[in-house]
Amino acid sequence: MPIPIYVRVALWTAYLMSLFFAVFWFLVLLDKEPGASKKKLKKYPLVSIVIPAYNEENNIIPTLKSLTQLEYPKNRLEIIVVNDGSKDNTKSAAEKFIIQNREFDIKLISKKNSGKGASLNKGLEAAKGEFFVVLDADSIATKDALMKILPHFTDDNIAVVLPLLKVDRPKNFWQRMQWLEYIVNMFYKKLMSRLNCVHVSPGPFSVYRKSILKKIGGFDEDNLTEDLEISLRLQSKHYRIIQLMDAEVFTIAPKTFRELYKQRNRWYKGSVINAFKYNHMMFNKNYGDFGIIQMPTIIISGLIAVILILSSFYYGLKPYAKAAYNSVLIDFDFYTLIKTFKFDFSILDLNYTAIFVSVLMLAISILILRKSHKETKEDVGRHGILSLISYLFFYFLVIGFIWIGIIFDFAFRRKQKW
């Protein structure tokens, strides 16, 4: 039975676009790395670290503790916990920690629940530092993170420097998938950073130059993904965002599919909404590579994921559905079919197009996995071959599934819950 022409066109467009993106970023990788031109820190600038916390009684203490262990002069650090109207004991836990660690400058600001963007702005108001660090309460910074990040602010135009983000001690299948995803993502963001194309500054330990943050008006308080919005706004004003590969920060990843679905539904939905909000940059060469390749990618990557998942289901399940349906017609007499089965196979029967595309995709994926692990200084087999295989052959279905959910949500105008 012939495949409808529009399905063919959609599939080939998805394949060719994926290939184009892969080749493009591979060419970026081939370019010689610009020499690490770090300034030595001559003095220690005052740094304000803001922790927006909503119901984080379990996470807030380890996060605060990791900050007290930072290799940085205590008197040049200002830690601000913004309690966003938590209903649990976040407030008392933070208060207790403050009393126990008098030698640190830790402030606690409590306000009515009004979202993460508003919490960050409250912190921004109170912050006295030259640099402003956002640290989600579920994330842990390594000791030398700050000392490794600050020297990269070599230029007044650099607004944000991002650390190498990894999943904190993955314990189950979903976390191991995300562990691999983050590794690949970081490698990709490093490449983006080379072309000044970074489009998101995630919550765990993003370091901002405070003067720029204030100049552009702080965080959007009414946004699904304020970390993405602020980056798009910075890009629209031609500031720079740099991704590092050596300052490590660990974040706790969702443990279950439900949690993952909720998180990604919000992230991807936020990215679509914000991409439309800043659509004047889309395909606009005044914004350089960011306008030409990165803005379209935000939308296209979701579309490609949906096309791939739908075609996988179509081609993967349809023959079985048909066989099940047909077997009713012969009263489930499989015995005859098996008994009379003749092995009639010619090498020419193979679907060479499918083989060509799959081998190419697999080769590129393996190359990316290897390169990512090398760049992030991790061992490819760290979480076992099973994790790698599931990541390669299964995880894109999960992501595609989430995108389909988003299309449904948009189609039926479902309200977003945080």
Added chain:
Amino acid sequence: MRSEESRSGSMRTLSKDKYIMAGAITLGVFLLGLFLGLAIEGKRVNYIESVSRKQNLDFSSLQLQYSFIDQMSQEKNCIAVEKTFEQNINSLESTRIRLENFDRDATLNKNEFDVLKNEYILAQIRYWMLAERTRKLCGSDVATILYFFSDEKECPDCDKQAFVLTYLKERFKDKLLIFSFDTKFISEPMIPLLKTTYNVTKYPTLVIEGKQKENFQGKENILRDICGYYKDKTGDCAKISQSK
């Protein structure tokens, strides 16, 4: 190439060379795939052509065998020749299905595949007519079904029908001969000729021992018809005659 410091103010750079290069490489890979695909298509055409040459030879030989039996009154050899007939027709069917699949994926060689399909339609008709003649000659207890099918748009049930027919063929083996005709193939004058002969207007249409049946026919329907025709009512037909 740029260092982290070299960019300042609102200057944005565009990696034009990389876009062109990436586009060219993507196109190159695509073309490579296309050429490989065409090479394989060519191989497929050659394969079917050589198989079909062999099958034509087999047919001539079979025809000769029957003429020989007829002329020399060697009816005792009928069983052996009928076996050859069955083998030939099975090989014909499996090549036809393969050809159908190749044709579906074909790009530039569509015409070559269509010519081959045409040959297979003729072969089906030849075998069918030979079967009709030899049945009388050898007095064999064989039923024939002509199956007229079309594409999915015109005939959503053809898939089901083909599945049921294949199943019945597996059950009855050489006692059931099924000849299928692609009615989309109107460039072959035999197709409209057969269609008017058997008054085929809807798809699927089966002609079971000369009786025309429109629309999808389930396993039981077909069984009833062919069992009514068979002299030997054992096996699958035993159940049918009991239930009557």
